[in-house]
Amino acid sequence: MKRREFVKKIAGAGLAVGFPTIIPSSVLGRDGAVAPSERITFASIGLGTQGSANTGVFRSDKRLQLVGLCDVNATEGRQYYGYSNNDQRGLQVARKNYGMDIPCYNDFREVVARKDVDFIMSAVPDHWHAIVALECVAAGKDVYGEKPLTRTIREGKVLRDAVEASGIIWQTGSWQRSLTDFVKAAEIVRNGYLGRVHRIVIGLPSNFKAEVLGPVPVPPGMDWEMWQGPAPRVAYYNPRKTFTRWRGIMNYCAGKIADWGAHHLDIAHWAMGVDESGPTEIVPNFVEWPKDGFSDQPMKFSVTFYYSNGVEIEMSDMNRNGVEFFGEKGSLFVSRGMISSNPIKISETRILPTEDRLFGVRAGNHFTAFVDSILDRRRAVTDINIAHRTNTGCLLAEIAYRLNRPIKWDPVSEEIVGDEEAARLCDRAYCAPWQLKA
């Protein structure tokens, strides 16, 4: 009864009575509002920087209803953080922003086990990605999972297999594929307006600078044990540093190479049409490690990928942020909010409907596209294998500079060729009670 009454109210408000045609999309009001009982329900796991932003965007989609929040950080945001925007993180702030009546959880397994949740937005730290995602897959939830896909290559393979075995809809948060500039750039390259492309240069931001830190007591409201999860246990460090900077620590993240590589390398793969493949050789050109400090990732790095089609991709934090394609007929640079080329006319190319088109999103943005996919069960814009292949490239680069030697990769069998030491870095042990199921 409740559902009926609600729909009546909505429909009554927006309806011109006696109007001779049928209401478009029926109960969808003029602004696309859907009755709550018809909405797709979702829960957010991980309410940090990206998690809060994603949740906000999803909430603004009128087809969706937020029904659960999950984070291990229930501290008073501002008290423990010092950086800008940091007071907008964590469970307490999320409750304030989205409604105190939304059920809150510390343990993501409780959210995933809920029958009334249609999809999960997961924006946990990278070392958690595979576990949370696998839990969702096993429960049959569709997932919007943040990039980079996983912390290790084996996790990526396992997750990819699980998603493909299940028939859920997976979308990765590499939203650059849904921006028109990147779509256009990839289309220009794919349709040969640059001639044969032989070299692609990618610029990423640098890793966080190393700082020397001592351990501190865990603040109340923070479930540090759960935050670490599958990662090996360490003492709690000053959260001002750890929580903006877990990306600087190899136990949790591969650093900016995976964080931003998931965007830019993804675009390069897309443009070259090697979405479902990968590099054959990865050569570290330059790596500068910190001399001391908390963050154990390179201060500077440069890696080159070689592909079987003869293209080389140079990825470094010393290039300008974006993707630059060099071809026989000229070069094309694309970055967030900018696309330019030499000669200039290449970037103004109009791609015809009959050419090789890439439809990043059908309409709206990366987030609405995911909801469309949930509704019509089509493959999402950034499906699992795409994200896995991109992430694999980034993690191979990490392994290459970590060992400071070239490594060879077989993109078909997805194995490192002839380097046992490198192969060892493709997997990691989990701390109990966590395990990589499958």
Added chain:
Amino acid sequence: MKKTVFSILVSACAAALSPLFADAYSDFKSYRPGDSLAWFYELRGDSSFAAKAPVIEGRLLSIISEGKISDAAFDRACEILKPIATERCVPVLEKFLGDDFRTPWVCSVFITLDSSDADKALVSALEKAGTKCRMDMISTLAARGSSEGFEAVKKYADSPDRELALFAVASLVNFVDDDSVEFLRDVAMKNDFRRQSALFALSMIAYRSAKNGEKSLAKDALECVPEDFGMSIGARAELEGKNRVKYLDSIIIADGENVEKAGRLIYNARRFDDSAEILAVFPKLSKRAKLAAMGTFMLSGDTRFYPVVAPLLDSDDADLRDEAVYMARYICTDEANLRKLYSMLEDSDKIVASHVRNVFDENPSFAAARILKEKADGGDYEALSFLIRRGDEDAWNRLENEYFGGGYKDAKISKMVENLITFGKLRAFVSRMRGAEEALRSDIAKIVVKKLAKSRDKMFVSEAAYEILKDNLSPDEKEYKFIVSKLKTKPMKRKDVWQNEYRQRAVEDSLMKVAEEREPELNDGGFSSMFDGKTLDGWRTSTGNAAYSVKDGCIYGVTDPKMKQNSFLVTERSDYENFIFTCEFKWEEFGNSGVIFRGQIQKTEDSGKNGSSANAARLGYKIVGPQAEMDDNPKRRWSAGIYNEGAEWKYSLSRKDHENARNAVCLDGWNRMTIKCAGDRIQTWLNGVPVSDLIWEGTKPGFFGLQVHMGKTGKILWRNLKIKELK
């Protein structure tokens, strides 16, 4: 940083390494959390050299075996050892298997170490360890995938510790072979708490083996997995050589049970115009799938679906019948079905009847209106009330006439009037009280009271009572007193409180002087036209996605409801400084707008800075400068006020003495707006009425821009754009 005296051995080793970091090992030995990690970076860096790796491994292992290093030092050492470890680290590190903190680190070295000793070490340590460490080791053994590991892990699948048993069963998925499948099948058959875990593992093994072409193993694995187990979809599709999504579609269509998402899949099919197939399959679907499908039919708004659903109106199943009735509200347009529904009004089931009532209240089809009219003509009061609720004026007049023609004596008609009268009709209704007979007057008063008493908003009741009673009844009349006493309110005139709402947005509005100067002469021949009436030559689009075109000799701007930024059609010239500008504008559809002058284009600071796509999707530019507002808000009416685009009000019309300026705007017709800029003085006129008079220092020569504000609506016309430049 602590430093110890070098032993002979250490210095010998150090000599082989870089002399600068000769003390790396002693720093390692004494490392406590928070100390410098320079030793770690140095050793890890050196470990990538093939010649140095064995030396480093040996030294670290010897210090570890001596004991007395901190946990933090141990974890850093394992980090270094992971890629370079050889078999010789096994005897040293295995001693720590069983230590809660160190076991994961040892496992992280062992997990990918190519050595059967590591398996043996893990298997033997399993016996002695506690639950947590056991789990660490089980998942490590599973990842290693050796046959020894399988036997060891298998044992724990029958452990009395539930958590451990589940953990072990889940781990078995890593062993893609017959033994593992056989064991997991046995577990699944036992039908206990491990069943789901076992089914998951079997499905994954089946998927992997099917992908690798080992079809018989895959079939074995799937043997006891139910068909509706979600994870098995991939394996089954793989075995049948189908795309997994298509496969899912096919099983849903074949058998509607099984699926949460049947309706959505059918929705999918509809979007790709496969409705014929759906319509054919609908009667065969299970109840649950039918309900899901009906939901999406309704959401689709497609009337083709109703005839398939209509037979369910006779269904014995209350849920299905209910849903069929419910859907009729939106997608039923054929007369036969609507007539059938109308007959269901007499249904003994009150809930069904109430749903049918909703159908006739809201079904927008002509057929429904036709049926109701016919019934109402036949004297059916219920049909008449449907028509009134649907907004049929004739039907209301009919009821009103009947009421005043004597029907008021009939309680049923009086009740109907009370239920169906709207606030908007009350005043006219009460005005017919004058000169009427006593009984009618008191009945009308009662209706007014009942109607108004439904509102809990006291303010509203008092204002509404004032509006209704003003000039209709005098305060000393009996009915007036009756209404006021029953409503416990004093009729009061509506207060003009709205200006306060907007006052806070105004900047320095108390300092604004009221414009008085007369509008300059516009027909003195000094003006040149800025728009040729046919093309947008001399103009170009700028930020935002609103569409600008030429329509009937006017510039026509239409908003895009999706745009995230205000749109401007700007002049190609951008050096207008001192001028008198005039134009005429009109709203075809309301939406905020304005004319920007001395406009500048600016890069936005936040483009792409934040990680969210909403920010990065912005174009990166915005338009700033003074704007003569075109305000569509009928309450506010701040047209020709000056707004600092993208920032704040410079000259708002919020004060009482701006009354004349506020009233200058004509919301449903053409308005003439004139802007004069001379140095820092900016003046505007609207339809000849002086509006703004502002001194604003620091504006720069710039372009003109016709704004279409972001928002859901807005269609604006401009014409007669003329300018006279001042020296």
